[in-house]
Amino acid sequence: METLPTTFSAEAYFQTQPPPPTIEQDVQSVRGFLKQQREHGKKVVLVTSGGTTVPLELNVVRFLDNFSAGTRGATSAEYFLKAGYAVIFMHRQFSLQPFSRHYSHSTNPFLDLLEIDDPPDGSTAPPSISVTSSKRDHLLGVLKSYKSVQKAGTMLTLTFVTINDYLWLLRAVSQELSVLGKDAMYYLAAAVSDFFLPRQKMSVHKIQSGKGSLHIEMDQVPKILKPMVAEWTRQGFVVSFKLETDDGILIPKAQAALERYGHSVVIANELHRRKFEVAFVYRTHDADPSAPRFAETWVRIDLEKDPEKEVEEDIVNELVRRHKQWLEM
Amino acid sequence: METLPTTFSAEAYFQTQPPPPTIEQDVQSVRGFLKQQREHGKKVVLVTSGGTTVPLELNVVRFLDNFSAGTRGATSAEYFLKAGYAVIFMHRQFSLQPFSRHYSHSTNPFLDLLEIDDPPDGSTAPPSISVTSSKRDHLLGVLKSYKSVQKAGTMLTLTFVTINDYLWLLRAVSQELSVLGKDAMYYLAAAVSDFFLPRQKMSVHKIQSGKGSLHIEMDQVPKILKPMVAEWTRQGFVVSFKLETDDGILIPKAQAALERYGHSVVIANELHRRKFEVAFVYRTHDADPSAPRFAETWVRIDLEKDPEKEVEEDIVNELVRRHKQWLEM
Numbered sequence: 001m002e003t004l005p006t007t008f009s010a011e012a013y014f015q016t017q018p019p020p021p022t023i024e025q026d027v028q029s030v031r032g033f034l035k036q037q038r039e040h041g042k043k044v045v046l047v048t049s050g051g052t053t054v055p056l057e058l059n060v061v062r063f064l065d066n067f068s069a070g071t072r073g074a075t076s077a078e079y080f081l082k083a084g085y086a087v088i089f090m091h092r093q094f095s096l097q098p099f100s101r102h103y104s105h106s107t108n109p110f111l112d113l114l115e116i117d118d119p120p121d122g123s124t125a126p127p128s129i130s131v132t133s134s135k136r137d138h139l140l141g142v143l144k145s146y147k148s149v150q151k152a153g154t155m156l157t158l159t160f161v162t163i164n165d166y167l168w169l170l171r172a173v174s175q176e177l178s179v180l181g182k183d184a185m186y187y188l189a190a191a192v193s194d195f196f197l198p199r200q201k202m203s204v205h206k207i208q209s210g211k212g213s214l215h216i217e218m219d220q221v222p223k224i225l226k227p228m229v230a231e232w233t234r235q236g237f238v239v240s241f242k243l244e245t246d247d248g249i250l251i252p253k254a255q256a257a258l259e260r261y262g263h264s265v266v267i268a269n270e271l272h273r274r275k276f277e278v279a280f281v282y283r284t285h286d287a288d289p290s291a292p293r294f295a296e297t298w299v300r301i302d303l304e305k306d307p308e309k310e311v312e313e314d315i316v317n318e319l320v321r322r323h324k325q326w327l328e329m
Numbered sequence: 330m331e332t333l334p335t336t337f338s339a340e341a342y343f344q345t346q347p348p349p350p351t352i353e354q355d356v357q358s359v360r361g362f363l364k365q366q367r368e369h370g371k372k373v374v375l376v377t378s379g380g381t382t383v384p385l386e387l388n389v390v391r392f393l394d395n396f397s398a399g400t401r402g403a404t405s406a407e408y409f410l411k412a413g414y415a416v417i418f419m420h421r422q423f424s425l426q427p428f429s430r431h432y433s434h435s436t437n438p439f440l441d442l443l444e445i446d447d448p449p450d451g452s453t454a455p456p457s458i459s460v461t462s463s464k465r466d467h468l469l470g471v472l473k474s475y476k477s478v479q480k481a482g483t484m485l486t487l488t489f490v491t492i493n494d495y496l497w498l499l500r501a502v503s504q505e506l507s508v509l510g511k512d513a514m515y516y517l518a519a520a521v522s523d524f525f526l527p528r529q530k531m532s533v534h535k536i537q538s539g540k541g542s543l544h545i546e547m548d549q550v551p552k553i554l555k556p557m558v559a560e561w562t563r564q565g566f567v568v569s570f571k572l573e574t575d576d577g578i579l580i581p582k583a584q585a586a587l588e589r590y591g592h593s594v595v596i597a598n599e600l601h602r603r604k605f606e607v608a609f610v611y612r613t614h615d616a617d618p619s620a621p622r623f624a625e626t627w628v629r630i631d632l633e634k635d636p637e638k639e640v641e642e643d644i645v646n647e648l649v650r651r652h653k654q655w656l657e658m
Contacts (some may be wrong), residue, residue, distance in 0.1 A: 061396050061574065062394070062395055062396070062522075067390050094423075094433075096434075105425075114472055126469070129472065136458065142440070143443055144445065195542070214546070214549075215545070216546075218543040243390065245390065
């Protein structure tokens with residue numbers, strides 16, 4: 001067995017960790033999708049969504065996971081489509097998806113929307129199914145948007161589960177998408193693990209209990225934004241997210257990420273306020289070297305006044321505006 | 330801070346780990362449900378389903394998880410209902426549920442079942458929604474079963490996320506259900522973590538990366554089947570599951586569990602064959618002390634011959650038969 005590094009550069013990562021089996025097929029579908037979108041002069045956004053897993057076993061039973069239902073990504077994808085972008089929706093298997101997210105099996109099960117209508121007396125026709133009248137308008141709205149996106153072919157869905165799937169897929173999709181240059185946006189809303197277990201260190205079978213406590217030691221995931229910005233995406237408009245539970249470190253950490261990776265915007269959010277308040281953190285372009293080097297703009301919504309409003313609508317509109325401005329620079 | 334044990338007995342666990350906030354409300358709903366079922370002379374099965382999480386932080390971002398979509402539990406619950414049992418379906422939030430499981434957002438999205446029918450020319454009526462004809466029969470079947478269970482009030486759904494939610498809820502529900510004595514079955518299909526992180530050892534905020542590798546040390550979850558069989562459920566028919574990836578240890582581990590906990594049946598399954606093959610492992614009642622003390626019966630289905638067949642149908646029928654036999658003993 002070759003010696004493994006203890007900290008992985010992105011390069012070392014891809015040299016030692018095997019690609020997921022579906023990567024070639026995914027690249028082919030991205031290529032076909034992009035060809036079509038370019039013919040229609042579409043801007044394209046890559047939306048990543050949901051958490052990544054870190055399997056502890058090769059025959060995986062246990063894994064480390066990051067909390068994420070995929071609401072941010074699935075909701076934002078809908079608003080990007082509405083704003084005229086084509087969307088590559090790269091999401092964690094079983095996380096929320098655009099359109100169907102409105103009908104979660106737990107909170108708004110679609111079977112509750114449906115009614116069985118028995119045929120009139122004497123008829124031998126089978127019963128028919130209809131939509132409960134109070135739910136019809138909302139469903140019709142969602143269904144129309146869904147069908148029109150399907151018809152226009154403006155959304156491509158890709159799936160990942162593990163951190164390894166995610167990293168390989170992100171690199172491959174970014175490299176393909178880079179042909180669009182500045183017309184491509186990268187909206188990295190997935191909750192990506194900071195740690196991983198190299199395949200070479202995994203246990204083959206399910207780790208047995210009954211042998212005392214469990215010790216896990218994981219390596220750091222390479223800081224993938226660096227090669228992504230510097231090499232893979234070239235001129236793209238790259239938006240990353242920073243989620244913290246400790247307010248005091250939120251903005252400084254967002255600024256540090258911008259400094260280190262040189263991308264376009266960090267959207268900073270605190271775990272418990274992320275549904276109604278986020279900060280756009282970006283570099284200022286002030287010629288005065290004594291002026292602050294970073295600025296932030298807050299996007300806030302008032303859920304008491306307008307409980308149906310989604311903060312992703314304002315986030316996406318603000319990004320679309322900034323992307324446009326930046327294209328015109 | 331009081332000193333924590335390094336290995337937890339079930340008793341020590343419940344003395345040191347706080348109950349979930351919804352426990353009282355859940356107990357009330359179980360009590361009401363059981364009252365109703367007893368009035369109708371129903372047998373009741375508790376079905377647990379899906380994986381449990383082990384949060385690493387109090388403001389939880391990262392957690393350890395067990396692989397489980399909840400297929401076994403959700404499917405079995407449907408067959409128990411069909412067999413005339415009332416079902417307490419205690420499942421991991423967002424795992425599969427009876428009936429809606431047929432329409433997973435990923436593999437069979439319900440929006441694809443629906444069509445928009447425009448009104449006739451000249452009409453000002455809004456468009457209506459109908460079910461695609463090729464999908465109507467299957468949906469009608471599922472919908473009928475779902476509505477009839479709702480109408481009969483024979484299923485109660487409870488939700489857990491963490492291992493701590495699960496353990497508290499399992500104890501409370503078992504204690505309530507024990508009033509049914511031998512008429513109660515416990516079908517423990519959830520994939521429960523063997524390890525946990527005591528609340529007192531959790532980090533308050535998100536664990537920061539950038540400080541080298543991640544070390545996690547977890548304690549063993551107490552063997553809950555012991556007090557469950559001996560104290561909480563009294564005479565109930567208790568069925569546990571054993572999932573392994575290593576064939577060689579599957580049956581011995583199932584036998585060891587029966588030996589240790591003294592319950593009714595262990596259903597043993599290997600990870601990659603669990604969709605078509607399981608073993609019922611049980612104690613023999615042979616008076617001859619030299620005879621084997623355990624026996625196993627295999628339940629197998631042939632998915633090539635009958636791809637629509639679900640192994641849970643045979644598992645549940647076999648259990649219903651054994652439960653009946655045992656009630657008559």
